[in-house]
Amino acid sequence: MLKNLYVKALPFQVIDFPEGVILKRGFEKIVVNGSGALQKVLIILSFTSGRTASLEEICNQFAVPDRDGVEALIKDLLERSFLIHADQNLVGSNGNQFDIFLEQFKLSQKNLVEKLSALKIFIVGYNSLSLTILNCLNDLGVDCISIVDEPTLRNYKYFDADGNVIKPLNDESNKQIISLDEFVSKNKENSTEFLISCSEFGGQALLLKWNTYCVENHIDFMPVYLQDMIGYTSLMIPGETACLQCLRTRQNSHLRDLDIRDLIETNATNAQSVTAIHPAAMSILANTAFFEITHYYGRMPFPRPGKLIRTDVIASETEGKKILKVPRCKTCSSINRKAEVQINLMHPMPDK
Ligand SMILES: [Zn+2]
Numbered sequence: 001m002l003k004n005l006y007v008k009a010l011p012f013q014v015i016d017f018p019e020g021v022i023l024k025r026g027f028e029k030i031v032v033n034g035s036g037a038l039q040k041v042l043i044i045l046s047f048t049s050g051r052t053a054s055l056e057e058i059c060n061q062f063a064v065p066d067r068d069g070v071e072a073l074i075k076d077l078l079e080r081s082f083l084i085h086a087d088q089n090l091v092g093s094n095g096n097q098f099d100i101f102l103e104q105f106k107l108s109q110k111n112l113v114e115k116l117s118a119l120k121i122f123i124v125g126y127n128s129l130s131l132t133i134l135n136c137l138n139d140l141g142v143d144c145i146s147i148v149d150e151p152t153l154r155n156y157k158y159f160d161a162d163g164n165v166i167k168p169l170n171d172e173s174n175k176q177i178i179s180l181d182e183f184v185s186k187n188k189e190n191s192t193e194f195l196i197s198c199s200e201f202g203g204q205a206l207l208l209k210w211n212t213y214c215v216e217n218h219i220d221f222m223p224v225y226l227q228d229m230i231g232y233t234s235l236m237i238p239g240e241t242a243c244l245q246c247l248r249t250r251q252n253s254h255l256r257d258l259d260i261r262d263l264i265e266t267n268a269t270n271a272q273s274v275t276a277i278h279p280a281a282m283s284i285l286a287n288t289a290f291f292e293i294t295h296y297y298g299r300m301p302f303p304r305p306g307k308l309i310r311t312d313v314i315a316s317e318t319e320g321k322k323i324l325k326v327p328r329c330k331t332c333s334s335i336n337r338k339a340e341v342q343i344n345l346m347h348p349m350p351d352k
Pocket of ligand 1: 242243244245246247325326329330331332333
């Protein structure tokens with residue numbers, strides 16, 4: 001027995017049933033069988049809930065024949081984070097459900113916020129998608145984010161006739177809105193590391209210049225767009241994954257009316273008053289993007305940058321498919337990139 005092993009309990013649920021007891025915390029559940037199971041668990045809890053106790057101290061509360069079984073149970077509880085070492089300080093112990101979720105991946109909210117805050121994040125487009133993503137990140141505790149007001153990605157309901165924001169969410173959010181010029185100068189001072197670009201009126205085409213900008217400046221890029229009530233998002237890492245132009249080239253290879261698609265999408269900004277959107281589709285897409293951000297930068301298992309995540313609320317479907325690189329992609333192929341870098345001198349300015 002490890003006499004010097006001191007432990008304490010994190011909160012968990014105890015469900016009594018005739019054959020034993022079920023213990024539940026996060027995704028984990030432990031079934032302890034036997035008529036004395038509940039009593040065993042309650043004794044362990046009486047020594048470890050709100051205080052610490054040594055393994056020896058706890059085992060001594062039981063009859064000698066039971067001690068091996070109790071020791072094995074305590075080790076199982078430790079392995080699955082129902083109990084923790086006395087010197088550990090998991091934030092999830094305060095009952096925050098998001099922290100309990102993160103704890104399943106050996107993370108804490110504090111740790112995730114530090115990782116996200118270390119990135120220089122910009123969200124391009126002042127619209128409902130970008131505001132929802134911004135709010136999610138702000139609620140998490142990440143507040144060093146700016147929204148770049150790109151006129152073609154505006155939702156007009158947030159602007160008056162002079163192009164000023166009508167009703168900022170609060171003073172703090174208003175301070176986070178910057179113009180394209182401000183973005184360019186900020187990016188020169190302090191390189192952007194992650195750029196999210198949101199279009200809610202069907203314009204994948206409207207995001208292509210930001211895709212180019214990110215590829216050429218080695219910025220992680222997340223396009224988020226709603227097209228005919230279907231939401232799309234993907235995390236694209238320059239030099240590693242396919243880019244948005246790769247996706248468009250592959251999609252176009254199945255289409256006959258490419259000119260029509262281009263015309264509709266490049267005019268999407270002016271289609272706002274005739275576009276059909278259910279608010280749930282918008283919210284699901286924005287929250288899917290938020291989940292992907294926390295998933296990737298939180299380094300959770302099974303990372304999936306380069307996958308197109310498609311959410312279709314009408315068909316009740318969500319799917320993720322890898323986007324394959326196009327060998328001679330005009331944006332991300334190394335063959336083409338050399339020529340573009342010479343032309344754009346490393347800091348291409350997105351078209352206004
Ligand atoms: Zn590409």
